[in-house]
Amino acid sequence: MIQPVAMQDFFITFFSSALIILAGASYALLFAWSKVNENFRIKIASYVSYIVLIIAVVLLTRAANFTGYWLSLSVVMVVGYFFAPIGIWHLCVKTHVETSTTLEEKL
Amino acid sequence: MNAKELCGVANAKLDAFVTWTALDRSNLSDGRKLAVNYFIVAVILFFAQLLFGMIAATQFIFPNFLYGFLDFSVNRMVHINAMVVWMLYGFIGCTYWLLEDESQTEIVGLKFGKLAFWVLTIAVAIVVLVYLFIQIGAGNDTTLWLINEGREYIEAPRWADIGIVAVVLTFFYNVVATFSKGKWSGIAGVLTLDLVALAGLYLAGMFYMTNITHEQFWWWWVIHLWVEATWEVLVGVIMAWSLMKLLGVRRKIVTTWLYIEVALMFGSGILGLGHHYFWIGTPEYWLTIGGFFSALEPIPLVAMVVHAVYDSGSHAFKNGNHPALAWVIAHAFGNFFGAGVWGFMHTLPQINLYTHGTQWSASHGHLAFFGAYATINIAFFYLAIQHWRGDVWMSGNAQNAWRWKWALGLLNVGVVGMTIALLIAGYEQSFIERAVEGSTWSGYFTAQNHPSFQSAMVWRWFFGLMTFAGLILLIWDLLTIGKGETRKMAIVVAERGAGCVSFLSECDHTH
Amino acid sequence: MNEENPLWASESFWKKVAIWVTAGSFLILVVLTFDSLSQTEVGGKRVQAYSVINKKIDYVYKEDLHKFMPVIGETELLFGKEFTEEEAEKLVTLGKKTTQAKNCMNCHTLLGNGAYFAPDLTKAWLDKGWLSKELREDLMIKFLLDPENNARTFGSNRKMPNLHITPEEAKGVVAFLKWMSSIDTNGFPYNFKTIYATEE
Ligand code: HEM
Numbered sequence: 003m004i005q006p007v008a009m010q011d012f013f014i015t016f017f018s019s020a021l022i023i024l025a026g027a028s029y030a031l032l033f034a035w036s037k038v039n040e041n042f043r044i045k046i047a048s049y050v051s052y053i054v055l056i057i058a059v060v061l062l063t064r065a066a067n068f069t070g071y072w073l074s075l076s077v078v079m080v081v082g083y084f085f086a087p088i089g090i091w092h093l094c095v096k097t098h099v100e101t102s103t104t105l106e107e108k109l
Numbered sequence: 110m111n112a113k114e115l116c117g118v119a120n121a122k123l124d125a126f127v128t129w130t131a132l133d134r135s136n137l138s139d140g141r142k143l144a145v146n147y148f149i150v151a152v153i154l155f156f157a158q159l160l161f162g163m164i165a166a167t168q169f170i171f172p173n174f175l176y177g178f179l180d181f182s183v184n185r186m187v188h189i190n191a192m193v194v195w196m197l198y199g200f201i202g203c204t205y206w207l208l209e210d211e212s213q214t215e216i217v218g219l220k221f222g223k224l225a226f227w228v229l230t231i232a233v234a235i236v237v238l239v240y241l242f243i244q245i246g247a248g249n250d251t252t253l254w255l256i257n258e259g260r261e262y263i264e265a266p267r268w269a270d271i272g273i274v275a276v277v278l279t280f281f282y283n284v285v286a287t288f289s290k291g292k293w294s295g296i297a298g299v300l301t302l303d304l305v306a307l308a309g310l311y312l313a314g315m316f317y318m319t320n321i322t323h324e325q326f327w328w329w330w331v332i333h334l335w336v337e338a339t340w341e342v343l344v345g346v347i348m349a350w351s352l353m354k355l356l357g358v359r360r361k362i363v364t365t366w367l368y369i370e371v372a373l374m375f376g377s378g379i380l381g382l383g384h385h386y387f388w389i390g391t392p393e394y395w396l397t398i399g400g401f402f403s404a405l406e407p408i409p410l411v412a413m414v415v416h417a418v419y420d421s422g423s424h425a426f427k428n429g430n431h432p433a434l435a436w437v438i439a440h441a442f443g444n445f446f447g448a449g450v451w452g453f454m455h456t457l458p459q460i461n462l463y464t465h466g467t468q469w470s471a472s473h474g475h476l477a478f479f480g481a482y483a484t485i486n487i488a489f490f491y492l493a494i495q496h497w498r499g500d501v502w503m504s505g506n507a508q509n510a511w512r513w514k515w516a517l518g519l520l521n522v523g524v525v526g527m528t529i530a531l532l533i534a535g536y537e538q539s540f541i542e543r544a545v546e547g548s549t550w551s552g553y554f555t556a557q558n559h560p561s562f563q564s565a566m567v568w569r570w571f572f573g574l575m576t577f578a579g580l581i582l583l584i585w586d587l588l589t590i591g592k593g594e595t596r597k598m599a600i601v602v603a604e605r606g607a608g609c610v611s612f613l614s615e616c617d618h619t620h
Numbered sequence: 621m622n623e624e625n626p627l628w629a630s631e632s633f634w635k636k637v638a639i640w641v642t643a644g645s646f647l648i649l650v651v652l653t654f655d656s657l658s659q660t661e662v663g664g665k666r667v668q669a670y671s672v673i674n675k676k677i678d679y680v681y682k683e684d685l686h687k688f689m690p691v692i693g694e695t696e697l698l699f700g701k702e703f704t705e706e707e708a709e710k711l712v713t714l715g716k717k718t719t720q721a722k723n724c725m726n727c728h729t730l731l732g733n734g735a736y737f738a739p740d741l742t743k744a745w746l747d748k749g750w751l752s753k754e755l756r757e758d759l760m761i762k763f764l765l766d767p768e769n770n771a772r773t774f775g776s777n778r779k780m781p782n783l784h785i786t787p788e789e790a791k792g793v794v795a796f797l798k799w800m801s802s803i804d805t806n807g808f809p810y811n812f813k814t815i816y817a818t819e820e
């Protein structure tokens with residue numbers, strides 16, 4: 003069961019939804035970048051992105067009137083979007099490990 | 110002048126045109142000759158798509174324009190049907206393009222493939238002519254069989270549906286037989302299974318049902334499970350193959366990532382179908398399922414972007430075809446914004462209750478279809494043309510590079526501009542028509558007549574014109590790029606000295 | 621550079637994951653599809669029997685559910701005739717086929733899906749634009765037969781074109797619209813006030 007967004011919350015709903023995806027992507031990219039380039043500021047920037055994401059999730063949770071089991075969607079977004087970029091990064095690294103040196107494999 | 114003379118003149122003109130393009134088919138293998146046939150029809154249909162889109166957009170501003178002659182419904186139908194069909198042509202073309210290279214053998218059943226191409230093309234031409242000149246019929250099965258099924262995106266009459274299925278079976282035969290004769294690979298396997306799913310889904314949209322809830326239930330199987338599942342994976346296959354060729358990424362890596370993409374894409378997209386089952390009469394549990402799974406749908410898109418950036422960073426980032434690379438980058442962004450960001454903004458039922466069936470959907474539809482699927486096809490058109498010209502130089506300081514750059518700019522700015530205009534219109538419509546007025550007919554028109562809506566439609570028209578201009582420039586560029594170029598394509602060498610991994614060159618066959 | 625890539629980053633692992641995830645999701649979808657199709661069978665709770673065209677259809681707001689729910693009321697005949705279930709099905713089918721043959725969906729939305737050039741048809745039967753329940757049938761038929769001259773464009777200048785609908789087809793379309801307006805659409809469109817609500 004849902005409780006529809008109230009009229010005055012339309013803008014905040016669209017805005018926070020977009021922000022969740024944008025902040026999530028920005029966190030993912032900055033996180034990956036900070037691993038390639040051991041720069042403290044990039045690391046900070048990536049966590050700032052993540053904080054923005056949390057704020058956006060909170061805004062959306064209120065605007066879209068999440069109650070009951072819908073709250074678990076907020077939790078999934080906060081937790082999932084924290085770990086997904088880390089997982090993606092490790093996958094990038096580990097899948098690129100050289101495992102074989104035959105020419106055949108390289109093509 | 111009689112008909113015969115007219116034919117003669119037309120033929121001579123066509124010959125002169127072909128001579129002018131100076132494209133040499135002998136540069137292409139048999140499979141690729143067939144691929145470029147598909148690409149040519151795709152571009153023509155792309156042109157038709159935008160032409161009729163412009164007419165429909167004009168009718169939003171001047172409702173009497175062509176009223177009673179080419180009504181909005183007809184123009185819109187041609188607009189979206191031409192889109193679906195040109196993109197499918199593009200995908201079939203891409204598949205034929207990589208088939209021989211990936212299987213390392215010559216295409217099997219070429220004769221049938223060629224025949225299928227002509228059958229399909231003639232069928233498409235007849236369907237379009239019937240759309241334009243007969244348009245509608247009586248409310249009976251004959252109309253649904255011969256004229257039009259009246260179901261958005263898959264309007265093609267049933268005879269054409271059956272023809273399409275026959276052609277697709279032939280296409281499968283080419284693909285499967287060629288891989289079986291040559292060699293299978295992870296990419297080949299995913300490609301084949303995905304094509305089976307894509308074609309199988311089409312069957313779900315072929316039946317008449319009076320129960321409109323059931324009808325729309327199955328209709329969304331086709332539309333949603335195409336664009337948010339099987340088409341995405343097909344693009345994944347095409348990208349995987351291109352990454353190997355373009356950046357020299359190792360096969361093992363691209364195959365692993367292809368599997369990762371399949372898992373994430375199907376894992377979120379299949380049940381994401383629920384976001385279309387909120388309001389069509391289906392049970393309430395879809396609100397939850399649709400909301401949750403579509404919240405996951407952006408994850409594969411983010412994963413793809415991160416991985417693409419990682420790959421391009423860890424490999425020698427030189428490439429032999431700048432326009433194609435630029436369009437691949439446009440694809441990555443377009444897919445992320447159009448599907449990921451725009452999709453998520455209106456996907457939760459709490460807000461979709463208001464945005465459903467408004468210009469909001471059109472805003473998302475334009476950015477997503479263009480960003481995800483037009484871009485990747487255009488990238489492939491550039492690869493094809495380069496090869497067709499005999500692997501000429503298409504990197505830095507190529508002749509007339511302004512054309513592809515301007516075409517890229519006009520098309521992208523045009524579509525983004527339309528998307529923003531439609532977003533404003535959709536916002537206003539969901540607010541006034543849906544929320545304030547409770548979606549009555551008078552509420553609908555109150556929203557349509559609102560000044561912000563009206564001016565959004567004018568802005569959409571101008572940005573549409575920009576898009577259209579971009580397409581015309583793109584076509585001109587495709588016809589002329591590399592003409593008279595004597596330098597050969599830059600050779601890309603993979604970072605670990607894997608040797609001769611040049612982009613779309615034949616040299617990988619020599620190992 | 622010769623360390624092995626771990627199992628969770630290996631090709632074979634992800635191949636299996638891809639297969640299982642796809643098969644699993646698809647299986648769930650198939651199960652849900654069976655359930656949804658049976659719950660939305662004509663004559664069930666969510667999608668009414670075709671003979672609902674003999675009845676008054678209205679909506680009431682359910683506070684606890686935050687949405688309007690359909691209520692099927694007393695007899696309210698269409699075209700002054702009581703249809704049997706078979707007759708009703710036949711008429712609604714004619715109407716549905718006509719909406720497809722005339723390509724309604726490429727200007728209008730039905731259940732919110734389609735084009736955005738003309739108003740949604742989901743609850744068109746209940747729209748207060750038809751002035752009163754006595755005038756409604758006649759107005760609808762007249763409009764369908766000659767939309768050009770009976771257009772009420774609400775100041776938009778947009779007129780529906782003449783689609784050469786026959787009188788019989790027009791009746792079918794009206795029956796189809798009446799039947800469709802009784803489908804329980806989980807509260808879409810939001811806050812919709814029916815012709816009865818405004819009459820009272
Ligand atoms: C490349 C991928 C995608 C394409 C090409 C695409 C295209 C479209 C189009 C054309 C429509 C309008 C359908 C109609 O005519 O009624 C639509 C509707 C919709 N899309 Fe997408 N889409 C994509 C991805 C996504 C994603 C990832 C999401 C969610 C995160 C999403 C959410 C929706 C929703 C909720 C609707 C229904 C709008 C309504 O209620 O009217 N889409 N999509």
Ligand code: HEM
Nearest residue numbers: 159162163165166470471474478479483573576735736737
């Ligand atoms: C010249 C540029 C274009 C113009 C003027 C244009 C105009 C239009 C118009 C007027 C509609 C009907 C919307 C409605 O029902 O209210 C439409 C629908 C649509 N167009 Fe375009 N269009 C253009 C380019 C494109 C492009 C480049 C694409 C994608 C590659 C595209 C994809 C679509 C889709 C998917 C729909 C259906 C949307 C929905 O039902 O939600 N169009 N377009």
Ligand SMILES: [Fe+2]
Nearest residue numbers: 333337382384
């Ligand atoms: Fe979808």
